[in-house]
Amino acid sequence: NAGVTQTPKFQVLKTGQSMTLQCAQDMNHEYMSWYRQDPGMGLRLIHYSVGAGITDQGEVPNGYNVSRSTTEDFPLRLLSAAPSQTSVYFCASNPDGTVYEQYFGPGTRLTVT
Amino acid sequence: GNSVTQMEGPVTLSEEAFLTINCTYTATGYPSLFWYVQYPGEGLQLLLKATKADDKGSNKGFEATYRKETTSFHLEKGSVQVSDSAVYFCALSGYTGNQFYFGTGTSLTVIP
Numbered sequence: 001n002a003g004v005t006q007t008p009k010f011q012v013l014k015t016g017q018s019m020t021l022q023c024a025q026d027m028n029h030e031y032m033s034w035y036r037q038d039p040g041m042g043l044r045l046i047h048y049s050v051g052a053g054i055t056d057q058g059e060v061p062n063g064y065n066v067s068r069s070t071t072e073d074f075p076l077r078l079l080s081a082a083p084s085q086t087s088v089y090f091c092a093s094n095p096d097g098t099v100y101e102q103y104f105g106p107g108t109r110l111t112v113t
Numbered sequence: 114g115n116s117v118t119q120m121e122g123p124v125t126l127s128e129e130a131f132l133t134i135n136c137t138y139t140a141t142g143y144p145s146l147f148w149y150v151q152y153p154g155e156g157l158q159l160l161l162k163a164t165k166a167d168d169k170g171s172n173k174g175f176e177a178t179y180r181k182e183t184t185s186f187h188l189e190k191g192s193v194q195v196s197d198s199a200v201y202f203c204a205l206s207g208y209t210g211n212q213f214y215f216g217t218g219t220s221l222t223v224i225p
Contacts, residue, residue, distance in 0.1 A: 004156075033213070042202065042217040043157075058212075090156055092213075101147055102213060104156035 001026050004105035006091050012111045013081040021076040021108050023091030031094045032074040033058070033102065034066065036087040043090065049074055081112045115140045119203045119216035126193055126223050134188040134219045136177075136203035144205040146170075146179050146186040151200045151218070160188075160201070193223045 007022045025032065033048040045058030049068040063085060065077040074093075078085060088109050092102040120135040138146065145164045149157040161170030166181035175190045186203060203216040 035215075040217060043215040045212070048212075092157075101159040101162055102157075104149075104158070106156045 003027065004091055004093055004103050006089075006105035006108050008108060009106065010109050012113065013078070014113055015081060015083060017081050019078050019081065021078075021089055021091075021110075023074045023076065023105060024072050025074075025091075025093040025103070026072065027093060027095070027103065028071060029093035029095045029103070030071065031096065031102075032068065033092045034064070034074070034076045035090045035092065036060065036085075037090060037107075038087050046076065046089075078110075083112050086110060086112045115144065115205060115207045115212070115214045117203050117205055117214050117216040119201075119219055121217075121219070122200075123220040123222060126221070128195055128223055128225050129192045130223075132188070132190040132193045132197075132221070134201055134203075134221070136186045136188065136216060138184050138186065138203075138205050138214075140184075140205055140207070140214075143181075144207060146177070147204040147206070147213075148175070148177055148186070148188050149202040149204060149215075151202065153199075157202060193221070195223045195225055197221060198223050 004025045030051045034046040035043040044060045047066040049055045088107050090107050091105040094100050094102040116139045147162045148160040150160045151157045161172040163170040163179035169178045177188045200218045200220045202218045
């Protein structure tokens, strides 16, 4: 199993550009999440999904969209990039929303100039 | 609401020193508790977990006990190694949707 994969690994955008961060998992996990990691702030939840076709907002959803058309994929879309979205983005999956741990991807480092 | 507070870093220790990283939480009900480790340039990996009060999670010489009475889940290791240098995150799982709550992370550097 590849686990959780993310692409790209690095990305530089100009303010106002849009892009999609890809996330896929091959563990047949129902639950998937997107986090951003900023210095001194830990991980903050952007959006999450409890199954195909079901998504919900986390703590910091503004400026981001998600969809979940398949169990495997959970892309994160930046609609109009802003410098405040410069961060490291992690995708995670888990089989259950409570007891089981999350499995993290390697991250995407995004810089918005 | 749910939240996790962990001790500020950075922490610098000499090899073979004793490590404690404090973590306290606020939660409704009985959440599961986790410690994750992040090595430079990588994603988070599960280090250990505990799913109910008085459980002790352990892995790679690290331990943490789920203390409901003090709402704590402190991470300990008796003798750290240079290879333990990383950022450590305490986390809890909530009861709605897929809500995990993370602390801000504690950076540990172990010097030879």
